[in-house]
Amino acid sequence: MTPRREMALALGLVALGALVALLGGGRYAGATPGVPAAPGTPTGSGAPAALALVALAGAAATLLVRNRARRLLGVVLLAVAAGLVVVGLTPTRWAAVVGGLLVGAGAGLVVLRTGRWPQPRARYEAPTRSGASTPRDTWDALDRGEDPTA
Secondary structure, three states: OOHHHHHHHHHHHHHHHHHHHHHHOOOOOOOOOOOOOOOOOOOOOOHHHHHHHHHHHHHHHHOOOOHHHHHHHHHHHHHHHHHHHHHOOOHHHHHHHHHHHHHHHHHHHHHHHHHHOOOOOHHHOOOOOOOOOOHHHHHHHHHOOOOOOO
8 A cells, every 4th residue: 555545544544533423422321312301411521522523633733744743643643532432432422432443543553654654745844044145145146137036
């Protein structure tokens, strides 16, 4: 598998897992769909949705950073995946568990294989000055008829 396809697979798994957890993990514990919960009935938390959004943001950020930061993001995504699995251990939150497992698989690939993946293009980074010129050099170039901006 090429490095680009491997990266697409890993980030696709993270995104798919996050979407599964986001769409299916928002069900409330103890509530019947379409029927309002009685006052005082525990309705769960928004943790699966919040963790799913963090996973989606992490997948997007992985595209923008280099190897060390990608590995760090992969570790964060593994923690998010573990959080999804933990909050999804109730019977009505199976989607959070499935999403967490998918996020974990993709995050594992990020951590283990990011060294082979293509780096973001340098055009998005601040330019470096190899031959730093002084203002005097610029004026001298203009006096010689040269364009110092070319």
